[in-house]
Amino acid sequence: xxxxxxxxxxxxxxxxxxxxxxxxxxxxxxxxxxxxxxxxxxxxxxxxxxxxxxxxxxxxxxxxxxxxxxxxxxxxxxxxxxxxxxxxxxxxxxxxxxxxxxxxxxxxxxxxxxxxxxxx
Numbered sequence: 001x002x003x004x005x006x007x008x009x010x011x012x013x014x015x016x017x018x019x020x021x022x023x024x025x026x027x028x029x030x031x032x033x034x035x036x037x038x039x040x041x042x043x044x045x046x047x048x049x050x051x052x053x054x055x056x057x058x059x060x061x062x063x064x065x066x067x068x069x070x071x072x073x074x075x076x077x078x079x080x081x082x083x084x085x086x087x088x089x090x091x092x093x094x095x096x097x098x099x100x101x102x103x104x105x106x107x108x109x110x111x112x113x114x115x116x117x118x119x120x
Contacts, residue, residue: 012074016052016100027086027104033076034098041100043093048082050091052100 017032029050033041036054044051055075082088082104090105 011072014074014076016054016076016078018078018080025106025108027106029080029100029102029104031076031078031100031102032098033095033100035074036076036098038095041095043100043102045082045088045091048084048086048088050080050082050088050102050104052076052078052080054100 019030021028021030031052033052033054035056037057040055040057042051042053044053053076055073058073085106087105087107092103094101
C-alpha cells in the first residue's frame with residue numbers, strides 16, 4: 001500500500017495552557033504540554049520573543065513502515081513577547097510530567113542616586 005503525499009492530513013495545531021507568575025526578581029511561566037517528550041520539545045528566544053514548540057509523539061513499533069497515514073502528530077506552539085525588564089539571556093527550563101517550567105530573571109537596574117558636582 002503506497003502512501004500518497006497529497007492525501008496526508010494536516011497536522012493539528014494546539015496552544016498550550018499557560019500560567020504566569022511574577023515575583024520581585026523573577027517571572028515563572030508554566031506551560032502544559034501533555035504527550036510531548038524531551039526529544040520533541042523546542043524552546044527559543046529571538047530578541048525578546050519566547051517561542052515554545054512541542055510535538056506529541058505517537059508510538060510506533062520499531063521497524064514499522066508507514067503504509068497509510070490518517071493520524072498525525074499534533075503539535076503545540078506558543079509565542080510570548082517578553083517585557084524589556086526581563087533578561088532573555090537568563091532563562092532556566094525544567095520539563096517534567098508534561099509541565100514545562102520556565103524561570104525568567106528580571107534585569108537588575110541600579111537605584112537612582114545623586115551625583116555630586118565639584119566646582120572648580
